Amino acid sequence: MIKARGLQRRFTARGRTVDAVKGVDIDVAEGELVGFLGPNGAGKTTTLRMLTTLLRPTAGEATVAGCDLRTDPLGVRKRIGYVAQGGGTSPECRVAEEIELQGRLYGLAKAEARKRGAVLTEQLDLAGLDQRLTKTLSGGQRRRLDIALGLVHAPKLVFFDEPTTGLDPQSRANLWEHIRRLRAEHGVTLFLTTHYLDEADSLCDRILVIDNGRIVAEGSPDSLKARVSGDGVVIGVDDGAAGRAAEIVGRVEGAHEVTVGHDEVRFRVPRGDTALPELLRAFDAAGVAPRSMQVTRPTLDDVFLTLTGRTLRDAETPQETEEPAHVA
Numbered sequence: 001m002i003k004a005r006g007l008q009r010r011f012t013a014r015g016r017t018v019d020a021v022k023g024v025d026i027d028v029a030e031g032e033l034v035g036f037l038g039p040n041g042a043g044k045t046t047t048l049r050m051l052t053t054l055l056r057p058t059a060g061e062a063t064v065a066g067c068d069l070r071t072d073p074l075g076v077r078k079r080i081g082y083v084a085q086g087g088g089t090s091p092e093c094r095v096a097e098e099i100e101l102q103g104r105l106y107g108l109a110k111a112e113a114r115k116r117g118a119v120l121t122e123q124l125d126l127a128g129l130d131q132r133l134t135k136t137l138s139g140g141q142r143r144r145l146d147i148a149l150g151l152v153h154a155p156k157l158v159f160f161d162e163p164t165t166g167l168d169p170q171s172r173a174n175l176w177e178h179i180r181r182l183r184a185e186h187g188v189t190l191f192l193t194t195h196y197l198d199e200a201d202s203l204c205d206r207i208l209v210i211d212n213g214r215i216v217a218e219g220s221p222d223s224l225k226a227r228v229s230g231d232g233v234v235i236g237v238d239d240g241a242a243g244r245a246a247e248i249v250g251r252v253e254g255a256h257e258v259t260v261g262h263d264e265v266r267f268r269v270p271r272g273d274t275a276l277p278e279l280l281r282a283f284d285a286a287g288v289a290p291r292s293m294q295v296t297r298p299t300l301d302d303v304f305l306t307l308t309g310r311t312l313r314d315a316e317t318p319q320e321t322e323e324p325a326h327v328a
Protein backbone atom coordinates (compact mmCIF):
# COMPACT_ATOMS: atom_id res chain seq x y z
CA MET A 1 0.00 0.00 0.00
CA ILE A 2 2.92 2.34 0.71
CA LYS A 3 6.42 1.99 -0.63
CA ALA A 4 8.68 4.98 -0.13
CA ARG A 5 12.39 5.17 -0.80
CA GLY A 6 14.76 7.91 0.31
CA LEU A 7 12.06 10.49 1.01
CA GLN A 8 13.59 13.81 2.00
CA ARG A 9 12.25 17.24 2.73
CA ARG A 10 14.29 20.38 3.28
CA PHE A 11 12.72 23.68 4.32
CA THR A 12 14.46 26.95 3.66
CA ALA A 13 13.09 30.01 5.37
CA ARG A 14 14.70 33.34 6.29
CA GLY A 15 18.12 32.04 5.29
CA ARG A 16 17.81 29.03 7.57
CA THR A 17 17.71 25.47 6.32
CA VAL A 18 15.92 22.68 8.16
CA ASP A 19 16.30 19.08 7.00
CA ALA A 20 13.00 17.92 8.45
CA VAL A 21 13.09 14.44 6.84
CA LYS A 22 16.46 13.02 5.88
CA GLY A 23 15.74 10.07 3.60
CA VAL A 24 13.19 7.61 4.94
CA ASP A 25 12.14 4.25 3.53
CA ILE A 26 8.63 3.08 4.40
CA ASP A 27 6.81 -0.15 3.49
CA VAL A 28 3.23 -0.73 4.55
CA ALA A 29 1.31 -3.84 3.43
CA GLU A 30 -2.42 -4.00 2.75
CA GLY A 31 -4.47 -4.30 5.95
CA GLU A 32 -1.65 -3.25 8.29
CA LEU A 33 -2.05 -0.74 11.10
CA VAL A 34 1.28 1.05 11.29
CA GLY A 35 2.31 3.73 13.76
CA PHE A 36 4.84 6.46 13.15
CA LEU A 37 6.21 7.34 16.57
CA GLY A 38 8.57 10.14 17.50
CA PRO A 39 8.95 13.27 19.63
CA ASN A 40 7.80 16.75 18.61
CA GLY A 41 9.68 17.99 15.59
CA ALA A 42 10.98 14.52 14.60
CA GLY A 43 9.52 14.79 11.08
CA LYS A 44 6.26 12.82 11.39
CA THR A 45 3.86 15.41 9.98
CA THR A 46 6.27 16.38 7.21
CA THR A 47 6.52 12.72 6.11
CA LEU A 48 2.76 12.34 6.27
CA ARG A 49 2.21 15.50 4.23
CA MET A 50 4.57 14.18 1.58
CA LEU A 51 2.86 10.78 1.43
CA THR A 52 -0.55 12.47 1.09
CA THR A 53 0.65 14.80 -1.74
CA LEU A 54 0.31 17.97 0.33
CA LEU A 55 4.04 18.63 0.26
CA ARG A 56 6.49 17.90 -2.54
CA PRO A 57 9.51 15.81 -1.46
CA THR A 58 12.92 17.42 -1.98
CA ALA A 59 14.19 13.97 -3.00
CA GLY A 60 13.07 10.35 -3.05
CA GLU A 61 10.15 8.48 -4.50
CA ALA A 62 7.02 6.71 -3.34
CA THR A 63 4.09 4.64 -4.50
CA VAL A 64 0.98 5.22 -2.39
CA ALA A 65 -2.20 3.14 -2.88
CA GLY A 66 -0.81 1.97 -6.22
CA CYS A 67 -0.08 5.44 -7.66
CA ASP A 68 3.22 7.22 -8.09
CA LEU A 69 3.49 10.19 -5.77
CA ARG A 70 5.31 12.39 -8.27
CA THR A 71 3.62 11.52 -11.54
CA ASP A 72 0.09 10.75 -10.35
CA PRO A 73 -0.67 12.79 -7.20
CA LEU A 74 -4.33 13.04 -8.22
CA GLY A 75 -4.58 9.24 -8.31
CA VAL A 76 -3.10 9.12 -4.80
CA ARG A 77 -5.58 11.70 -3.52
CA LYS A 78 -8.57 9.82 -4.90
CA ARG A 79 -7.52 6.59 -3.21
CA ILE A 80 -6.50 7.77 0.26
CA GLY A 81 -8.16 9.39 3.25
CA TYR A 82 -6.32 11.95 5.36
CA VAL A 83 -7.44 12.87 8.86
CA ALA A 84 -5.32 15.89 9.68
CA GLN A 85 -4.31 17.25 13.08
CA GLY A 86 -7.06 19.59 14.23
CA GLY A 87 -9.23 18.73 11.22
CA GLY A 88 -10.92 21.22 8.93
CA THR A 89 -14.57 21.38 9.81
CA SER A 90 -16.50 24.60 9.17
CA PRO A 91 -17.94 25.83 12.51
CA GLU A 92 -21.28 27.03 11.11
CA CYS A 93 -21.97 23.90 9.07
CA ARG A 94 -24.22 21.08 10.26
CA VAL A 95 -22.71 17.62 10.68
CA ALA A 96 -24.76 15.97 7.90
CA GLU A 97 -24.19 18.91 5.51
CA GLU A 98 -20.46 18.80 6.13
CA ILE A 99 -20.20 15.09 5.28
CA GLU A 100 -22.47 15.48 2.25
CA LEU A 101 -20.40 18.41 0.98
CA GLN A 102 -17.21 16.40 1.36
CA GLY A 103 -18.85 13.53 -0.56
CA ARG A 104 -19.80 15.91 -3.39
CA LEU A 105 -16.21 17.19 -3.48
CA TYR A 106 -15.15 13.60 -4.11
CA GLY A 107 -17.60 13.39 -6.99
CA LEU A 108 -20.48 11.50 -5.35
CA ALA A 109 -24.03 12.30 -6.50
CA LYS A 110 -26.15 14.14 -3.92
CA ALA A 111 -28.29 11.14 -2.94
CA GLU A 112 -25.24 8.91 -2.75
CA ALA A 113 -23.36 11.42 -0.59
CA ARG A 114 -26.33 11.65 1.75
CA LYS A 115 -26.57 7.87 2.00
CA ARG A 116 -22.87 7.59 2.70
CA GLY A 117 -23.22 10.29 5.40
CA ALA A 118 -25.97 8.28 7.12
CA VAL A 119 -23.79 5.15 7.14
CA LEU A 120 -20.76 7.00 8.47
CA THR A 121 -22.61 8.88 11.22
CA GLU A 122 -24.05 5.55 12.35
CA GLN A 123 -20.66 3.81 12.30
CA LEU A 124 -18.89 6.61 14.14
CA ASP A 125 -21.53 7.11 16.86
CA LEU A 126 -22.60 10.46 15.43
CA ALA A 127 -26.18 9.45 14.64
CA GLY A 128 -28.53 11.89 16.35
CA LEU A 129 -25.99 14.67 16.00
CA ASP A 130 -26.40 15.10 12.26
CA GLN A 131 -28.30 18.39 12.54
CA ARG A 132 -25.89 19.89 15.10
CA LEU A 133 -23.60 22.77 14.15
CA THR A 134 -20.07 21.39 14.13
CA LYS A 135 -18.90 24.15 16.50
CA THR A 136 -21.14 22.69 19.23
CA LEU A 137 -19.52 19.21 19.14
CA SER A 138 -17.22 17.96 21.89
CA GLY A 139 -13.54 17.29 21.10
CA GLY A 140 -14.12 13.55 20.69
CA GLN A 141 -17.24 14.04 18.53
CA ARG A 142 -15.38 16.50 16.30
CA ARG A 143 -12.51 14.07 15.87
CA ARG A 144 -15.00 11.36 14.87
CA LEU A 145 -16.49 13.80 12.36
CA ASP A 146 -12.96 14.41 11.00
CA ILE A 147 -12.68 10.65 10.52
CA ALA A 148 -16.06 10.50 8.77
CA LEU A 149 -14.87 13.25 6.40
CA GLY A 150 -11.70 11.31 5.69
CA LEU A 151 -13.69 8.15 4.91
CA VAL A 152 -16.47 9.58 2.78
CA HIS A 153 -15.04 8.20 -0.49
CA ALA A 154 -14.41 4.75 1.09
CA PRO A 155 -10.61 4.85 0.79
CA LYS A 156 -8.65 1.65 1.38
CA LEU A 157 -5.72 3.57 2.92
CA VAL A 158 -6.21 6.20 5.62
CA PHE A 159 -3.60 8.48 7.18
CA PHE A 160 -4.18 9.90 10.65
CA ASP A 161 -2.04 12.70 12.03
CA GLU A 162 -2.03 12.40 15.83
CA PRO A 163 -5.64 11.24 16.03
CA THR A 164 -6.10 11.59 19.77
CA THR A 165 -3.99 14.62 20.69
CA GLY A 166 -5.90 16.86 23.08
CA LEU A 167 -8.62 14.32 23.92
CA ASP A 168 -9.48 13.13 27.43
CA PRO A 169 -8.64 9.48 28.26
CA GLN A 170 -12.20 8.22 27.72
CA SER A 171 -12.51 9.86 24.29
CA ARG A 172 -9.07 8.51 23.36
CA ALA A 173 -10.08 4.96 24.26
CA ASN A 174 -13.32 5.41 22.32
CA LEU A 175 -11.46 6.66 19.24
CA TRP A 176 -8.99 3.77 19.42
CA GLU A 177 -11.99 1.43 19.27
CA HIS A 178 -13.23 3.16 16.10
CA ILE A 179 -9.79 2.95 14.53
CA ARG A 180 -9.56 -0.77 15.32
CA ARG A 181 -13.01 -1.35 13.84
CA LEU A 182 -12.07 0.42 10.62
CA ARG A 183 -9.46 -2.21 10.05
CA ALA A 184 -11.35 -5.20 11.43
CA GLU A 185 -14.67 -4.54 9.69
CA HIS A 186 -13.64 -2.71 6.54
CA GLY A 187 -10.10 -3.97 5.92
CA VAL A 188 -8.78 -0.41 5.77
CA THR A 189 -4.99 0.01 5.87
CA LEU A 190 -4.04 2.61 8.48
CA PHE A 191 -0.96 4.73 8.95
CA LEU A 192 -0.96 7.01 11.97
CA THR A 193 1.46 9.37 13.63
CA THR A 194 1.59 9.66 17.37
CA HIS A 195 3.83 10.75 20.16
CA TYR A 196 1.89 8.71 22.68
CA LEU A 197 3.70 5.50 23.55
CA ASP A 198 0.57 3.81 24.89
CA GLU A 199 -1.28 4.62 21.67
CA ALA A 200 1.40 3.06 19.46
CA ASP A 201 1.70 0.12 21.82
CA SER A 202 -1.99 -0.69 22.05
CA LEU A 203 -3.09 0.04 18.46
CA CYS A 204 -0.33 -0.78 16.04
CA ASP A 205 0.87 -4.02 14.43
CA ARG A 206 4.12 -2.35 13.56
CA ILE A 207 5.88 0.83 14.62
CA LEU A 208 8.38 3.01 12.84
CA VAL A 209 10.35 5.15 15.29
CA ILE A 210 11.53 8.45 13.83
CA ASP A 211 13.99 10.81 15.46
CA ASN A 212 15.53 13.90 13.97
CA GLY A 213 14.31 13.12 10.45
CA ARG A 214 15.54 9.51 10.34
CA ILE A 215 13.89 6.17 11.10
CA VAL A 216 15.86 4.74 14.01
CA ALA A 217 13.92 1.51 14.61
CA GLU A 218 11.12 -0.56 13.15
CA GLY A 219 9.13 -3.61 14.27
CA SER A 220 6.13 -4.85 16.23
CA PRO A 221 5.77 -3.23 19.67
CA ASP A 222 6.83 -6.52 21.28
CA SER A 223 9.79 -7.15 19.00
CA LEU A 224 11.05 -3.60 19.51
CA LYS A 225 10.88 -4.00 23.24
CA ALA A 226 12.48 -7.44 23.19
CA ARG A 227 15.21 -6.38 20.79
CA VAL A 228 16.38 -3.41 22.71
CA SER A 229 16.40 -4.05 26.39
CA GLY A 230 14.83 -7.41 27.26
CA ASP A 231 12.50 -8.06 30.19
CA GLY A 232 13.36 -7.16 33.75
CA VAL A 233 13.10 -10.02 36.30
CA VAL A 234 13.17 -9.74 40.09
CA ILE A 235 13.45 -12.91 42.20
CA GLY A 236 12.75 -12.57 45.91
CA VAL A 237 14.55 -15.12 48.17
CA ASP A 238 15.07 -15.70 51.90
CA ASP A 239 17.72 -13.62 53.66
CA GLY A 240 21.15 -14.97 52.85
CA ALA A 241 20.07 -17.01 49.81
CA ALA A 242 20.63 -14.27 47.21
CA GLY A 243 24.22 -15.35 46.43
CA ARG A 244 23.16 -18.89 45.52
CA ALA A 245 20.18 -17.58 43.59
CA ALA A 246 22.48 -15.30 41.57
CA GLU A 247 24.68 -18.28 40.66
CA ILE A 248 21.63 -20.07 39.26
CA VAL A 249 20.46 -16.95 37.43
CA GLY A 250 23.95 -16.59 35.91
CA ARG A 251 23.47 -19.93 34.13
CA VAL A 252 20.24 -18.82 32.40
CA GLU A 253 20.81 -18.22 28.71
CA GLY A 254 20.81 -14.51 27.87
CA ALA A 255 20.67 -13.31 31.50
CA HIS A 256 22.56 -10.03 31.89
CA GLU A 257 22.79 -6.99 34.18
CA VAL A 258 22.54 -9.31 37.20
CA THR A 259 22.50 -7.41 40.51
CA VAL A 260 22.34 -9.07 43.91
CA GLY A 261 20.53 -7.49 46.88
CA HIS A 262 20.06 -8.73 50.42
CA ASP A 263 17.01 -10.84 49.67
CA GLU A 264 16.58 -10.45 45.91
CA VAL A 265 18.31 -10.90 42.55
CA ARG A 266 17.54 -8.62 39.62
CA PHE A 267 18.49 -9.27 36.01
CA ARG A 268 17.46 -8.80 32.42
CA VAL A 269 16.72 -11.56 29.92
CA PRO A 270 15.39 -11.45 26.32
CA ARG A 271 12.12 -13.27 27.19
CA GLY A 272 11.13 -13.29 30.85
CA ASP A 273 8.07 -15.48 30.28
CA THR A 274 10.09 -18.37 28.84
CA ALA A 275 13.03 -17.94 31.25
CA LEU A 276 10.88 -18.36 34.37
CA PRO A 277 9.94 -22.06 34.00
CA GLU A 278 13.60 -22.95 33.33
CA LEU A 279 14.62 -20.95 36.39
CA LEU A 280 12.02 -22.59 38.59
CA ARG A 281 13.33 -26.03 37.64
CA ALA A 282 16.93 -24.92 38.35
CA PHE A 283 15.95 -23.45 41.74
CA ASP A 284 14.13 -26.64 42.60
CA ALA A 285 17.10 -28.83 41.68
CA ALA A 286 19.41 -26.66 43.83
CA GLY A 287 17.01 -26.71 46.78
CA VAL A 288 16.50 -22.93 46.78
CA ALA A 289 12.89 -21.79 47.19
CA PRO A 290 12.12 -18.37 45.69
CA ARG A 291 9.60 -16.27 47.63
CA SER A 292 8.45 -14.24 44.63
CA MET A 293 9.12 -13.79 40.91
CA GLN A 294 8.23 -10.69 38.94
CA VAL A 295 8.65 -9.96 35.23
CA THR A 296 8.32 -6.45 33.80
CA ARG A 297 8.15 -5.80 30.07
CA PRO A 298 10.19 -2.84 28.83
CA THR A 299 8.24 0.14 27.54
CA LEU A 300 8.63 1.84 24.17
CA ASP A 301 10.21 4.68 26.11
CA ASP A 302 13.00 2.23 27.11
CA VAL A 303 13.40 1.45 23.40
CA PHE A 304 13.73 5.11 22.51
CA LEU A 305 16.14 5.67 25.39
CA THR A 306 18.38 2.80 24.27
CA LEU A 307 18.34 3.98 20.67
CA THR A 308 18.90 7.68 21.19
CA GLY A 309 20.13 8.13 24.75
CA ARG A 310 17.07 10.29 25.50
CA THR A 311 13.55 9.56 26.66
CA LEU A 312 10.74 10.53 24.31
CA ARG A 313 9.69 13.23 26.74
CA ASP A 314 13.20 14.69 27.06
CA ALA A 315 13.48 14.70 23.29
CA GLU A 316 10.45 16.93 22.87
CA THR A 317 11.53 20.42 21.96
CA PRO A 318 9.45 23.46 21.06
CA GLN A 319 8.90 23.73 17.31
CA GLU A 320 9.73 26.64 15.09
CA THR A 321 7.41 26.40 12.15
CA GLU A 322 7.08 28.61 9.14
CA GLU A 323 4.15 28.55 6.74
CA PRO A 324 4.43 25.43 4.60
CA ALA A 325 5.92 26.07 1.19
CA HIS A 326 3.24 24.51 -1.06
CA VAL A 327 2.28 21.96 -2.67
CA ALA A 328 2.39 19.01 -5.01
Ligand SMILES: Nc1ncnc2c1ncn2[C@@H]1O[C@H](COP(=O)(O)OP(=O)(O)OP(=O)(O)O)[C@@H](O)[C@H]1O
Nearest residue numbers: 011018020040041042043044045046320322323324
Ligand atom coordinates in the same frame (compact mmCIF):
# COMPACT_ATOMS: atom_id res chain seq x y z
N1 LIG B 1 7.06 24.80 6.81
C1 LIG B 1 8.15 24.63 7.54
N2 LIG B 1 9.18 25.52 7.48
C2 LIG B 1 10.31 25.34 8.20
N3 LIG B 1 10.51 24.31 9.04
C3 LIG B 1 9.52 23.40 9.15
C4 LIG B 1 8.29 23.51 8.43
N4 LIG B 1 7.50 22.46 8.76
C5 LIG B 1 8.19 21.71 9.66
N5 LIG B 1 9.41 22.29 9.89
C6 LIG B 1 10.45 21.78 10.80
O1 LIG B 1 10.72 20.45 10.42
C7 LIG B 1 10.94 19.65 11.58
C8 LIG B 1 9.96 18.48 11.59
O2 LIG B 1 8.63 18.98 11.81
P1 LIG B 1 7.33 18.04 11.81
O3 LIG B 1 6.13 18.94 11.97
O4 LIG B 1 7.36 17.15 10.63
O5 LIG B 1 7.57 17.17 13.12
P2 LIG B 1 6.56 16.23 13.90
O6 LIG B 1 7.34 15.01 14.23
O7 LIG B 1 5.31 16.06 13.13
O8 LIG B 1 6.25 17.03 15.22
P3 LIG B 1 4.82 17.16 16.04
O9 LIG B 1 4.73 15.90 16.83
O10 LIG B 1 5.06 18.34 16.91
O11 LIG B 1 3.73 17.35 15.05
C9 LIG B 1 10.81 20.58 12.77
O12 LIG B 1 12.10 21.03 13.12
C10 LIG B 1 9.98 21.72 12.23
O13 LIG B 1 10.25 22.91 12.92
